[in-house]
Amino acid sequence: MRLVASLLLLVAMLAGQGAAAQDAARLDLGASALTAEGRDRGRPRPMELVLTLDQPVPYRVFLLDGPPRLVVDLKGLDFGTAQPAQLFGAGLVPAIRWGRFQRGWSRIVAELPGPYAITQSSLSTRAMQPRLTIALKPVPPEDFRPRASAAAALRNLPDPAKLGVGAADAAKPDGLVADRLLVALDPGHGGIDPGALADGESEAKIVLSFALAARDALERAGIGVVLTRADDRFLGLEARMTAAREAGADLFISLHADALPAGEAAGATIYLWDPAANDAATRILAERHDRDDLLAGLDLTGTDDGLAGVLMDMVRTETQPRSVNFAKFLASRMALSGIDMHRRPVQGARFSVLKSPDIPSVLLELGFLTDPTDRSHLTDPAWQSQMVGALVAAISGWARDEGARAALLRQ
Numbered sequence: 001m002r003l004v005a006s007l008l009l010l011v012a013m014l015a016g017q018g019a020a021a022q023d024a025a026r027l028d029l030g031a032s033a034l035t036a037e038g039r040d041r042g043r044p045r046p047m048e049l050v051l052t053l054d055q056p057v058p059y060r061v062f063l064l065d066g067p068p069r070l071v072v073d074l075k076g077l078d079f080g081t082a083q084p085a086q087l088f089g090a091g092l093v094p095a096i097r098w099g100r101f102q103r104g105w106s107r108i109v110a111e112l113p114g115p116y117a118i119t120q121s122s123l124s125t126r127a128m129q130p131r132l133t134i135a136l137k138p139v140p141p142e143d144f145r146p147r148a149s150a151a152a153a154l155r156n157l158p159d160p161a162k163l164g165v166g167a168a169d170a171a172k173p174d175g176l177v178a179d180r181l182l183v184a185l186d187p188g189h190g191g192i193d194p195g196a197l198a199d200g201e202s203e204a205k206i207v208l209s210f211a212l213a214a215r216d217a218l219e220r221a222g223i224g225v226v227l228t229r230a231d232d233r234f235l236g237l238e239a240r241m242t243a244a245r246e247a248g249a250d251l252f253i254s255l256h257a258d259a260l261p262a263g264e265a266a267g268a269t270i271y272l273w274d275p276a277a278n279d280a281a282t283r284i285l286a287e288r289h290d291r292d293d294l295l296a297g298l299d300l301t302g303t304d305d306g307l308a309g310v311l312m313d314m315v316r317t318e319t320q321p322r323s324v325n326f327a328k329f330l331a332s333r334m335a336l337s338g339i340d341m342h343r344r345p346v347q348g349a350r351f352s353v354l355k356s357p358d359i360p361s362v363l364l365e366l367g368f369l370t371d372p373t374d375r376s377h378l379t380d381p382a383w384q385s386q387m388v389g390a391l392v393a394a395i396s397g398w399a400r401d402e403g404a405r406a407a408l409l410r411q
């Protein structure tokens, strides 16, 4: 019997789950493993992923393409402090990630060394601990059966646009003066995607803590703020832009603290959308951000082709100078505040998250986690408040300048 398993949706509804189901399930990392058959390291081998849990949970298993990936979604599973790198056999696949995904679901994504088929996917509850076994075998490319598109993988999950954090709703309460400036702060990464990691610090956590501090300071200065995420959760690049647009943001600032090979980058850097950018370092960053999005099961394929692309470019010709203007304000305010900046503080990059044609957008690398000096700054509350101060001053200055320009244009 041939087992075609491009999608297996199995719900373990056990009698008497009741109150126990309220507690998050845990992964028993020591009793979980990824193993491969045979010793031929040169080519893809059959593999088996065994996940041992402390209670049964609903789950689903499927494959995605570009690159080939195995996705395992588990409802109500809390990974706690367990790191994918600690999973026995993690090195058998090019990359493995896990973390919170959406609405109580957690996700494991394992990049596969080639096209595979799922030959088994079952949750055994006979042993002391429930055990999820997923068996995979390499197949020729023509037999690879990924889900039709990454977007389809989300069909049964809530609309990404609605994932914006509660702050989005609170940002424009009734009666608020319509012309109050609203800034979308977008802490990069989160949940399944921790971003850069160094010295026990994760980019996702650092930029979230910075965003929360910046939100408080901006609100004290009378500037409205919408956060694309306010906790440690995954959000696709498109959902980030959608959250900003739905809130009616006047400015979009994506916050990062990435990793680059030693010596490639140090100091705060401001990036603007530039489809022609081809600098090696920014290419690494752009590829990584898009790849993180892909790895988590989302992609931007087809979002700006043909006519849509032309229309977006037309709108962008109006917003791009405003993005550039903001970048200048930010660079000068950071310089005035004594913030260490990259030798080229404003650069162009193909960062998909900056693609919004109608909202001035910048991506701010607060620093690089790979640089020891940057790293010590990023985790220093004094540096953080200095940087927050520069950001608030830049936004206020830019808004006044834009307001003055708009008034001039109206004459």
Ligand SMILES: [Zn+2]
Pocket (backbone or CB within 6 Å): 188, 189, 195, 196, 203, 256, 257, 258, 289
């Ligand atoms: Zn990043």
